[in-house]
Amino acid sequence: xxxxxxxxxxxxxxxxxxxxxxxxxxxxxxxxxxxxxxxxxxxxxxxxxxxxxxxxxxxxxxxxxxxxxxxxxxxxxxxxxxxxxxxxxxxxxxxxxxxxxxxxxxxxxxxxxxxxxxxxxxxxxxxxxxxxxxxxxxxxxxxxxxxxxxxxxxxxxxxxxxxxxxxxxxxxxxxxxxxxxxxxxxxxxxxxxxxxxxxxxxxxxxxxxxxxxxxxxxxxxxxxxxxxxxxxxxxxxxxxxxxxxxxxxxxxxxxxxxxxxxxxxxxxxxxxxxxxxxxxxxxxxxxxxxxxxxxxxxxxxxxxxxxxxxxxxxxxxxxxxxxxxxxxxxxxxx
Ligand code: NAD
Ligand code: UD1
Numbered sequence: 001x002x003x004x005x006x007x008x009x010x011x012x013x014x015x016x017x018x019x020x021x022x023x024x025x026x027x028x029x030x031x032x033x034x035x036x037x038x039x040x041x042x043x044x045x046x047x048x049x050x051x052x053x054x055x056x057x058x059x060x061x062x063x064x065x066x067x068x069x070x071x072x073x074x075x076x077x078x079x080x081x082x083x084x085x086x087x088x089x090x091x092x093x094x095x096x097x098x099x100x101x102x103x104x105x106x107x108x109x110x111x112x113x114x115x116x117x118x119x120x121x122x123x124x125x126x127x128x129x130x131x132x133x134x135x136x137x138x139x140x141x142x143x144x145x146x147x148x149x150x151x152x153x154x155x156x157x158x159x160x161x162x163x164x165x166x167x168x169x170x171x172x173x174x175x176x177x178x179x180x181x182x183x184x185x186x187x188x189x190x191x192x193x194x195x196x197x198x199x200x201x202x203x204x205x206x207x208x209x210x211x212x213x214x215x216x217x218x219x220x221x222x223x224x225x226x227x228x229x230x231x232x233x234x235x236x237x238x239x240x241x242x243x244x245x246x247x248x249x250x251x252x253x254x255x256x257x258x259x260x261x262x263x264x265x266x267x268x269x270x271x272x273x274x275x276x277x278x279x280x281x282x283x284x285x286x287x288x289x290x291x292x293x294x295x296x297x298x299x300x301x302x303x304x305x306x307x308x309x310x311x312x313x314x315x316x317x318x319x320x321x322x323x324x325x326x327x328x329x330x331x332x333x334x
Contacts, residue, residue, distance in 0.1 A: 001026070001073050001074070001075035002025075002026040002027065002028050002053075002072045002073060002074055002075065003020060003025050003026065003027055003028070003074070003075065003076050003077070003078060003246065004027075004028050004029075004030065004068060004072070004074045004076070004077045004078070005017055005020070005027055005028070005029045005030075005077075005078045005080065006029075006030050006031070006059050006077065006078070006079045006080055006081035006107065007030075007031055007036075007079070007080030007081030007082065007122075008027070008029030008030070008031055008052075008054075008080065009029065009031040009033065009036040009037070009038070009040040009041060009054075010031065010035060010036045010080055010081075011036075011179070011189070011190040011191070011235065012080055012122065012176070012179060012235060012238060012239065013029070013031070013036075013078075013080040013081075014036070014040050014043075014044060014188045015182075015183060015188065015235045015236055015238070015239040016078060016080070016238075016239040016242045016243075017029060017044055017048075017052060018044060018047050018048055018183060018188070018239065019236065019239040019240050019242070019243050020078075020239075020242070020243055020246075021044075021048040021050050021052070022048060023243045025243075025246070027052050027053070028052070028053045028054075028055070028068060028072050028074065029041075029052055029053070029054045029055070030054075030055045030056075030057050030059065030064070030065075030068060030081070031054075031056065031057075031081065032056065032057060032058040032059075032081075033056065034083075035083070035084075035193065036191070037191065038056075040188060041054055043185075043187040043188050044188070046185075046187060047183065047185055047187060047188070053072065055067070055068055058103070059081045059103040059104075059106060059107045060098070060099065060102060060103045060106050061106075062106055062109070062110060065106065065107060065110035066110060066113065069110055069111075069113070069114040069116065070114075074111075074114065074116050075116065075118065076116070076118035076119070076120065076246060076249060076250070077107065077111060077116065077118065077119045077120070078119075078120045078242055078246065079104065079107060079119055079120065079121050079122060080122045081103060082099060082100040082103065082104075082122065082151070083095065083096050083099050083100060083148070084148065085148070085197060086126075086146050086148045086149075086197065086293070087197060089146055089147040089148035089151075090146050090147060093147040096147045096148055096151055097147065097150075097151060097154075100148075100151035100152075100155065101151050101154050101155060101158070104121075104155050104158065105158065108158070108162060117166065117168050117169045117170060117253075118169075118170045118171075118246075118249045118250070119159065119169075119170070119171050119172075119249075120171075120172045120174060120242055120245045120246060120249060121155060121156070121159060121171060121172065121173050121174065122174060122176065123152045123155070123156055123173045123174055123175045123176070123257070124149070124152050124175060124176055125175050125176065125177045125178075125231070125259070125261070125298055125300065126144060126148070126149040126152060127142040127143070127144065127149065127152050127153050127156065127175060128140055128142065128175075128298075129141070129142065129143035129144060129145065129149075130143075130145055130293075130295055131143070134265075134297050134298065134299050135263065135299050135300055135301040136175075136259065136298070136299070136300055136301060137259075137301045137304075138175070138256075138257045138258060138259060138301075138304050142156065145293050146293060156173050156257065159171040159173060159255055160255050163253070163254055163255040167253060167254075168253050169253060169254075170249040170250075170252060170253045170254065170255075171249075171254075171255045171256075172245045172248060172249050172255075172256050172258060173255065173256065173257040173258065174241065174242065174245060174258055174260050175257060175258065175259045175260065175261075175300075176233070176238060176260050176261075177230070177231035177232070177233050177259070177260065177261030177262070177298065177299065177300050178198075178199075178200075178230045178231060178232045178233065178298075179232075179233055179234075179235045179238050180200040180232050180233070180234070180235065180320050180321075180324050181234040181235045181236065181315065181319070181320040181321075181323040181324050182235065182323045182324055182326065182327035182328075183235075183236065183323070183327070184236075184323060184326075186326040186327050186330070187327075188327070189235075189323075189324070189327030189328065190235075190324075190327075190328075195211070199230075199268060199271065200232070200271070200324055201328070202214060203271070203272065203275050203283055204324060204325065204328035204329070205328075206283050206284065207275065207279055207281045207283060207325065207328070207329060208328060208329055212284065213283075213284040213285055213286055214272065214283055214284070214285040214286075215285070215286055215288045216268055216269070216285050216286065216287045216288065217268075217288060217289070217290055217291040217294060218287070218288075218289065218290035218291070218294070219269075219287040220290075221290075221296040221297075222296060223267055223296055223297055224267050224270075225267050225269045225270070227267045227268035227269045228267065228268050228294060228295075228296060228297070229265035229266065229267045229296065229297040229298065229299065230265065230266065230298050230299070231261040231262055231263065231264060231265055231266075231298060231299035231300050232262070232266055232271065232317060232320055233260065233261055233262050233313050233320075234313065234314075234315035234319065234320045234323070236315065236323075237260075237262075237313040237314055237315050238260050238313075240311065241260040241305060241309065241311050241313075244305075244309035244310065244311035245258065245309060245311075247309070248308055248309050256308065258304050258305050258308060258309070259300040259301060259302055259304060259305060260300075260302075260305060260313075261299060261300025261302050261313070262299075262300070262302060262313040263299060263300050263301065263302035263303075263313075264299060265297055265298075265299040266317055270317070271317070271321070272285060274317045274318055274320075274321045275321045275324075275325065277318070277321075278318055278321045278322045278325060279321070279325045279329070
């Protein structure tokens with residue numbers, strides 16, 4: 001039996017493909033390269049020593065999905081494929097609903113045609129919205145403040161409904177906190193197109209000399225040093241969380257939302273200092289106004305993942321910064 005990884009050449013999908021292969025899983029990948037590059041496939045082979053079956057295609061295309069399901073015995077789907085830029089989702093909401101929600105419905109229909117009843121879904125801490133207190137616990141209410149966030153809330157509800165309609169279906173809704181870092185090989189990592197929106201890729205562009213300085217969005221929050229606090233998690237730990245979630249889904253039907261975070265908060269300034277320490281590169285910054293939609297503090301209650309999956313994040317902030325830098329600076333300094 002095989003596991004279908006949608007969006008498997010993207011940032012989190014590629015790291016998960018490596019950890020799955022190393023755990024002995026047989027993997028099939030589908031990606032349309034809308035936000036990743038074909039070179040990743042060669043790198044996955046170099047890292048794992050295994051050729052992964054790959055289909056270039058779109059999850060909104062039922063024909064390609066039927067081809068995949070007929071050519072492979074797919075036991076479970078790990079579903080990463082989706083659009084993820086918050087600002088773009090505000091400008092182009094229909095693209096986000098169509099790709100993320102429409103694509104997922106299409107995928108679930110293809111799974112139904114073939115009797116495939118296990119899905120691990122890439123949700124996000126964004127579903128906790130702006131009003132819940134930290135740490136975020138899985139049974140808190142969910143909401144969103146932008147179309148991207150709503151697609152995650154909606155897909156969570158869709159999977160709940162699918163599980164309610166079919167007692168054999170198993171869905172794990174993995175709520176990621178802030179994934180950073182990269183594979184130790186320096187061969188795969190986050191590869192944002194254009195000017196990054198997220199903090200670590202932006203810091204890396206500054207470290208590489210491609211952008212002059214970091215804009216710190218607010219230093220007047222009620223936090224340790226006034227800057228925003230996030231639960232950064234190493235992408236390889238996150239990937240291992242998927243291996244554990246798959247094991248769980250094999251043994252349990254029904255729907256479970258599970259946080260994948262470390263349970264620890266790190267501020268923007270603390271992250272900048274950690275990058276400076278491990279790279280020896282000064283990161284110039286300027287404090288500017290708060291970014292619309294940002295919350296002050298976001299970190300996980302990570303106990304459910306430990307209880308259900310026997311998984312917890314192992315890698316610390318310095319290792320995350322070191323691995324991000326090795327990848328982003330193309331192995332030049334580490
Ligand atoms: P990514 O953009 O690197 O990977 C997504 C992959 O899906 C890309 O390779 C893209 O080409 C592919 N894709 C997009 N739409 C597709 C479609 N219709 N058909 C086939 N392939 C398609 O993003 P990522 O950071 O690896 O995120 C993976 C998932 O995790 C996404 O669903 C994202 O919303 C979610 N997530 C990410 C973060 C984060 O901080 N990176 C946080 C929370 C949740
Ligand atoms: C953002 C999204 C969130 C999404 C997540 C992963 C918003 C409001 N939230 O989360 O929905 O799930 O990315 O894609 O866009 N920061 C700076 N300067 C920068 C960039 C960021 O100071 O150039 C600060 C932010 O204000 C925040 C922290 O760094 O305090 C982390 O930001 P970011 O990496 O964008 O992640 P989130 O805001 O947590």
